[in-house]
Structure formats: C-alpha cells, structure tokens
Amino acid sequence: MKRLIELLGLLLILGQFALAQRIGHHAQFPLRCDECHYCKKPTYNEPCLKICPDFIREGITVHHSVEDAPTLLIIDTLQSKYAPSVFTHRLHAQMGEMLGGCESCHHHNPPGKVRPCIECHKPKRDLNDLSRPSLKGAYHQLCINCHRSWDSDWSKTSDCYFCHPKAGESLSQTPEQLAELAKKRHPAPKTPELFVLKSDYEEAPLVTFRHKEHVFTFGLQCKSCHQDNACADCHRSPTKEKSVSLEHDNCLPCHQTAIDENCEHCHDNKEKPAFDHAKTGWPLKPFHKKLTCQTCHKDQVEFQPLNTDCNTCHKTNWQPGTFNHSMTGVKLDENHAEIDCETCHLNRKFNKKPDCSECHESKSFPKDVPGKLINR
Amino acid sequence: MSQSRRNFLKAMGAASLTAVGAKNAKATPKNVLSDDRFGVLVDTTVCIGCRQCEYACKVEHDLPAGNIDDYSDRSVFEHMRRPDHTALTVVNGYPSEKDKQQQVTVKVQCMHCDHPACVSACIVGAISKQENGAVIWDESRCIGCRYCMVACPFQIPAFEYHKAIEPKIMKCDLCYETRTSKGQPPACVEACPTEALIFGKRYELIQIAHERIRKNPDRYYDHVFGEHEVGGTSWLYLGSQDFSKLGFPDLGTKPAPGATEPIQHAIFKFFVPPVALYALLGGIMWLGKQNREEEE
Structure with a gap:
C-alpha cells in the first residue's frame, strides 16, 4: 500500500513536470493564447490553430521580381451578383513597388514564397476565427484602401461596376482586350530633383534633400522611403497643394539622425551641394561614375572608405595582351602597348600615378601621355 | 341551469389559480445577459458607404426596396437620416478628421441594448429582450402608446403614422425570426461586401475590437462604442475619431x-x-x- 502511494506521488510529480514544460515552451512567445488558438482550451489533439497566426511576421522570404509576377488574375471564386472581375496583378504589383512592395498586399505571409489570398482567407467565413475576414471581405478591405479615395475624389459614387461587370456577361473582355490589359504598366513616376526644406533648427535651418541623387546615385528604391504613402498622396485633384515634409525618422534608416554631432550632415545655412566622391580622396573616373554605390560599397548603409587597390574589386590579372587600355581613357601608342604593366604601374598599383622614370628622365603623367587621350 | 353565487366564485377561483400556475410554469426567467448573446461589430473605418445593408434589410423585411443601383448615390450623405418606418437601418456620412477628402460612413439601427429602455417603458410588455441579444416587438400586444419611442436613448423606434388601422412600431429586430434565432447572421451583415459588420458572440466581438485598436492605434480612436454605453449594447462600433463626431449621442454608462x-x-x-x-x-x-x- 505504501509503495502504491509512493508510485502515485511520483507519477503526480512527473505529470506536473511535463505540464510545466509545455507551458514553459509556450511562455517563450510574448503572446496571448488567442493570437494563435481560436478556442479557449486548446489540446494537443485539437490545437484549434489559426491558419496564419500574426506572430509569424517574417513574411515573404523567397522573392521574385515584378516582371515575374502573374499578369492578370481573373477573380471568379465568388460570383453571385457580378461577373468575374479581371485584376491587373502585374500592374498593381508595379504600383506596389512604389509603396510597400509585395508585402503591402501579401501581408502576414508565412515564410517562403508569395502565397495567394485564398490560402488564408477562405470563401466562407470561419465563425471560429471572427477576426479573419473571408475571401470576399479580404479582397474588398484590401482593394478599397486605395480605391475608396478614387471613388470619393473623382467618381463620387460607390459604384461596384468599376471592378465588377454586371452578372449575365461571362467575361466582358475579349481575349484581345485581356492581352492589352496584361501589357498595361504604370508610367514611371517623375523623380523630383531636390527639395530645400526649412527646419526649426536655428543654427543651420536649411536641409537639402537631393531626391534624384538618392534614387539614381545611392540606389534607393521607392519603397525604402514611401512605404506608408497612399496612391492618393500623388494622385490628388490639382486643388490639393503638395507639401513636402521630412521627419528625422524618414532619414534614420541610413543616417544617424539621433547623434548630435551629425546635424551638419543635413542641416546647413545654405543649399548643400550634391555629393562629390572626389572629396573622399577618390575622384570617380568616367568608368566608376556609372556604377551605383552598392556595386562597390556592398551591404553598406553607412558608407565606409574602401581599399582603393584595384584588386579589392577587380579579381582579374590584367596583362598587356588582354587588357584594353583604351577603357581608361588613354589609348596607348605602339611602343607603350607592348611593355609590361609593371614598367609604368610600379608594383601593379594601378590606383597610383604611373611612373615614367624607368625609361624617360623628365616625363610625367598626366603632363605627358603615353599615346593619346580619348573620350570614352 | 341555475348556478349559485357560491359555486360561481368557486369555479372562478379555481380557474384563476390554474391560470396563474400555468403562467408560472411557462415563465422561466430569461437569461437575457447570457455570455452567449450575439452582437454585431461595426468597423466604420472599413465601411465604404455602399448601403448594401440598407437594401438587404428592406428585402428581408418585405419593405419597398427599389432598384439596387440607386443605392450607390452618395448624395444622400449630404443630410443626416434616421431609421424610420420605410428603412430600419440607414447609413450616414460624416466629415473625416484624418482625411478631408473622405467621409466616415456609419450605419445606424436599433442598438439592442442590454438594458433596453423601450422594454422598461412598454406598459404592456410588447417589447422584450431575447436571450440571443435581440430586442423585438410583439405586434399582438402593442397598444400603440409609443412610450418606447420616447424612452429610447437613440430615438430608434418609428411608428406608421399614416396607417389608420394596425399601425406598427418599426425598428431593427436583428432578423430575430428569420435568422438570428437560428444562429445565422442578420441580412445586413451577410450583405456587407467589406465585412465592416461582423456578427458573433458579443464578448468575442469586444475582444476583436480591442485587438484591432491595439494593433492599429493610428487607425482607431481608442474606444469601443456600445461596450459600456447605457449599460452595454449588442451593436458595437469602432471609429477613427471621437464618436460624438460620428453622430453618436453622449449617454454615459448607466442603463437608460x-x-x-x-x-x-x-x-x-x-x-x-x-x-x-x-x-x-x-x-x-x-x-x-x-x-x-x-x-x-
């Protein structure tokens, strides 16, 4: 009898331990139960898990370009009152690139490739998980975020027929019209040159933001800054005056706005000149000028000086026979074309001034040229 | 056949006793505030003012509904409308504080209070609160005194003044007979294309509403109208701005x-x-x- 009691006691302790471990595992998530489970008491056999719980915020991990996105989607999963509606997916994906990217629609995407809406939003609303809209609700809530401003600003009706052709017509577009729609693209937005903004920082009130430079030179994408913008912010009726404002937060991803010593990086008493790479001690010659910053400054947000030795980026072993010297802007004459690189470029330091002293006593580059200068 | 006064009184007494007994047996007290009572959550930030709910409501209640295409006319939002005997629910538009170009559209109907003033005011018990949350009107008992119209803090019940014979009190009944008594959502909820209306257990809807506010503090005004107003209502509202600017009266939290x-x-x-x-x-x-x- 005593043994039996001991055994029961042991089992009880073990049971408690197992339970504690389960709770312990779950307690690692800073979550409430109902964020993952839709019922009150989930069990191991019936966990009643929500399909796309919100804590999986990793989102899309397998990316593809806009040009690889499906061109047209014919939405006909729900058609009782209306004919199928044609959704110009690639056109919208392209517009999405100017805002939040694919994620602006494919939100809460489980890690991996982009999933279609219907994977989480089922045609029939799940009454056990009231917080998740059905497919119809999800479509409308998403589309209407942008389209409602279209409706109220321009057409002044909440006309359903803009997206939904009336029922009775199977598919109102002919194949030619569909092909035409598939080709449709959003015109490239105009990129403003620069803004000179006035801040309330008294010592140096002017902030010059060179928009074009940020896009074309620094290679930023629209969505890196315009993530929270709406279509209507640009597509307003002309009566709305356009105002530009910048907050520190807008610049924070790249510039350390929080550090006091960095103020003069943006703030000044006059319009700041464009960025000049020569000031870093490495003027960009014609060829390097064409590259984006990231080509050399890989994975860098705060740009750090690189080793200017050519081998840092160029891994090829340049030789007289294989290297086209005209690339550099100097077409070598016959005599110079045949000598070894090292004769002029001492120790193969191509980033340094070439040395003529090996053969010539009083000649130096760039005063004297071993051939002729050409415009590349 | 002669009947003595004594026998008559005896018979009457027995009859009234059985009547009282029968009534007692039938009237098990209703649990009108059960946890399972239903409600509808209206997210006015999702509502687009398409007025499909108005149309669906009229069809459901056999009221003249007209052409569905007429409901996309937004000029009705220029004036405030109230539910009346021709429309048990209406959608009103209010200027949005966040976006001057936009309107916030708000559906109005009976709120189906947890402590309904109309039920309290009705002297013949024609209006009653059901266990599923609906507040419904019983035609056979109503004497047309219209006390309910005066009592309602939201001024919802309407009266068919133009009818000389058998005028009705007209108000939203949460589609009690046809739908919600069977656990189905009301007609307006089913018609809402954006799912701005969600039908479900009231306590769950309150959780969802607070969850939405927590996740999108910029989108929502931090208040769920109807959670505590006049002691709580079955219809709950989320809004992007102060509810006094969405046509809601300031009623306090005490039951009306x-x-x-x-x-x-x-x-x-x-x-x-x-x-x-x-x-x-x-x-x-x-x-x-x-x-x-x-x-x-």
Whole structure:
C-alpha cells in the first residue's frame, strides 16, 4: 500500500513536470493564447490553430521580381451578383513597388514564397476565427484602401461596376482586350530633383534633400522611403497643394539622425551641394561614375572608405595582351602597348600615378601621355 | 341551469389559480445577459458607404426596396437620416478628421441594448429582450402608446403614422425570426461586401475590437462604442475619431431605464394607483352622501 502511494506521488510529480514544460515552451512567445488558438482550451489533439497566426511576421522570404509576377488574375471564386472581375496583378504589383512592395498586399505571409489570398482567407467565413475576414471581405478591405479615395475624389459614387461587370456577361473582355490589359504598366513616376526644406533648427535651418541623387546615385528604391504613402498622396485633384515634409525618422534608416554631432550632415545655412566622391580622396573616373554605390560599397548603409587597390574589386590579372587600355581613357601608342604593366604601374598599383622614370628622365603623367587621350 | 353565487366564485377561483400556475410554469426567467448573446461589430473605418445593408434589410423585411443601383448615390450623405418606418437601418456620412477628402460612413439601427429602455417603458410588455441579444416587438400586444419611442436613448423606434388601422412600431429586430434565432447572421451583415459588420458572440466581438485598436492605434480612436454605453449594447462600433463626431449621442454608462424605472415601479407597486383611485372615488362618494344627508 505504501509503495502504491509512493508510485502515485511520483507519477503526480512527473505529470506536473511535463505540464510545466509545455507551458514553459509556450511562455517563450510574448503572446496571448488567442493570437494563435481560436478556442479557449486548446489540446494537443485539437490545437484549434489559426491558419496564419500574426506572430509569424517574417513574411515573404523567397522573392521574385515584378516582371515575374502573374499578369492578370481573373477573380471568379465568388460570383453571385457580378461577373468575374479581371485584376491587373502585374500592374498593381508595379504600383506596389512604389509603396510597400509585395508585402503591402501579401501581408502576414508565412515564410517562403508569395502565397495567394485564398490560402488564408477562405470563401466562407470561419465563425471560429471572427477576426479573419473571408475571401470576399479580404479582397474588398484590401482593394478599397486605395480605391475608396478614387471613388470619393473623382467618381463620387460607390459604384461596384468599376471592378465588377454586371452578372449575365461571362467575361466582358475579349481575349484581345485581356492581352492589352496584361501589357498595361504604370508610367514611371517623375523623380523630383531636390527639395530645400526649412527646419526649426536655428543654427543651420536649411536641409537639402537631393531626391534624384538618392534614387539614381545611392540606389534607393521607392519603397525604402514611401512605404506608408497612399496612391492618393500623388494622385490628388490639382486643388490639393503638395507639401513636402521630412521627419528625422524618414532619414534614420541610413543616417544617424539621433547623434548630435551629425546635424551638419543635413542641416546647413545654405543649399548643400550634391555629393562629390572626389572629396573622399577618390575622384570617380568616367568608368566608376556609372556604377551605383552598392556595386562597390556592398551591404553598406553607412558608407565606409574602401581599399582603393584595384584588386579589392577587380579579381582579374590584367596583362598587356588582354587588357584594353583604351577603357581608361588613354589609348596607348605602339611602343607603350607592348611593355609590361609593371614598367609604368610600379608594383601593379594601378590606383597610383604611373611612373615614367624607368625609361624617360623628365616625363610625367598626366603632363605627358603615353599615346593619346580619348573620350570614352 | 341555475348556478349559485357560491359555486360561481368557486369555479372562478379555481380557474384563476390554474391560470396563474400555468403562467408560472411557462415563465422561466430569461437569461437575457447570457455570455452567449450575439452582437454585431461595426468597423466604420472599413465601411465604404455602399448601403448594401440598407437594401438587404428592406428585402428581408418585405419593405419597398427599389432598384439596387440607386443605392450607390452618395448624395444622400449630404443630410443626416434616421431609421424610420420605410428603412430600419440607414447609413450616414460624416466629415473625416484624418482625411478631408473622405467621409466616415456609419450605419445606424436599433442598438439592442442590454438594458433596453423601450422594454422598461412598454406598459404592456410588447417589447422584450431575447436571450440571443435581440430586442423585438410583439405586434399582438402593442397598444400603440409609443412610450418606447420616447424612452429610447437613440430615438430608434418609428411608428406608421399614416396607417389608420394596425399601425406598427418599426425598428431593427436583428432578423430575430428569420435568422438570428437560428444562429445565422442578420441580412445586413451577410450583405456587407467589406465585412465592416461582423456578427458573433458579443464578448468575442469586444475582444476583436480591442485587438484591432491595439494593433492599429493610428487607425482607431481608442474606444469601443456600445461596450459600456447605457449599460452595454449588442451593436458595437469602432471609429477613427471621437464618436460624438460620428453622430453618436453622449449617454454615459448607466442603463437608460435607471432613472425612470424606480419611479414608475414605486408608483405601481402594491396596487398603489388602483387603491388610491378607488380611495379617492370612495371619498368623493362619501362626501357626496354626507352633503345629501345634510340637505335632507
């Protein structure tokens, strides 16, 4: 009898331990139960898990370009009152690139490739998980975020027929019209040159933001800054005056706005000149000028000086026979074309001034040229 | 057949006793505030003012609905409308504080209060709160006094003034007979294309509403209208701005019948009015008799 009691006691302790471990595992998530489970008491056999719980915020991990996105989607999963509606997916994906990217629609995407809406939003609303809209609700809530401003600003009706052709017509577009729609693209937005903004920082009130430079030179994408913008912010009726404002937060991803010593990086008493790479001690010659910053400054947000030795980026072993010297802007004459690189470029330091002293006593580059200068 | 006065009284007594007994057996007290009672959550930030709910409601209640295409006319939002005998729910538009170009559209109908003032005010018990949350009107009992119209803090019940015979009190019944008593969502909820209306257990809807506010503090004004207003209502609202700017009255959290009920109930307690009336009449008769005796 005593043994039996001991055994029961042991089992009880073990049971408690197992339970504690389960709770312990779950307690690692800073979550409430109902964020993952839709019922009150989930069990191991019936966990009643929500399909796309919100804590999986990793989102899309397998990316593809806009040009690889499906061109047209014919939405006909729900058609009782209306004919199928044609959704110009690639056109919208392209517009999405100017805002939040694919994620602006494919939100809460489980890690991996982009999933279609219907994977989480089922045609029939799940009454056990009231917080998740059905497919119809999800479509409308998403589309209407942008389209409602279209409706109220321009057409002044909440006309359903803009997206939904009336029922009775199977598919109102002919194949030619569909092909035409598939080709449709959003015109490239105009990129403003620069803004000179006035801040309330008294010592140096002017902030010059060179928009074009940020896009074309620094290679930023629209969505890196315009993530929270709406279509209507640009597509307003002309009566709305356009105002530009910048907050520190807008610049924070790249510039350390929080550090006091960095103020003069943006703030000044006059319009700041464009960025000049020569000031870093490495003027960009014609060829390097064409590259984006990231080509050399890989994975860098705060740009750090690189080793200017050519081998840092160029891994090829340049030789007289294989290297086209005209690339550099100097077409070598016959005599110079045949000598070894090292004769002029001492120790193969191509980033340094070439040395003529090996053969010539009083000649130096760039005063004297071993051939002729050409415009590349 | 002769019947003595004694036998007649006996029979009447027995009959009234059985009647009382039957009534007691039938009237198990309803749990009108059960956890399972339903509600509807209206997210006005999702509503687009398409007025499909108005159309669906009219069709469901056999009211003249007209052409569905006429409902996309937004000029109706230029004036504020109230639900009436032709439309049990209407959508109104209010200027948005966040986006001057936009309107916030708000669906209005009976809120189906947890402590309904109309039920309290109805002297014949024609309006009742059901266990599933609906507040419904019983045609067979109504005497047309319209006390419910005066009592309602949201001024919802309407009356068919133009009908001489059998005018009805018209208000949203949460589609009790046809839908919600069977657990199905009301017609308006089913018609809403954006799912701005969600039908479900009231306590779950409150959780969802607070969850939405927590996740999108910029989008929502931090208040769930109907959670505590007039003691709680079945219809709950989320909004992007102060609810006083969305046409909602400021009513406090005390149940609406709170002020009137004690007075009314005190007056009618212990048969005070009939006793007082008969005492008054008896007094007048007695005085009259006295006067006649004096004249004689």
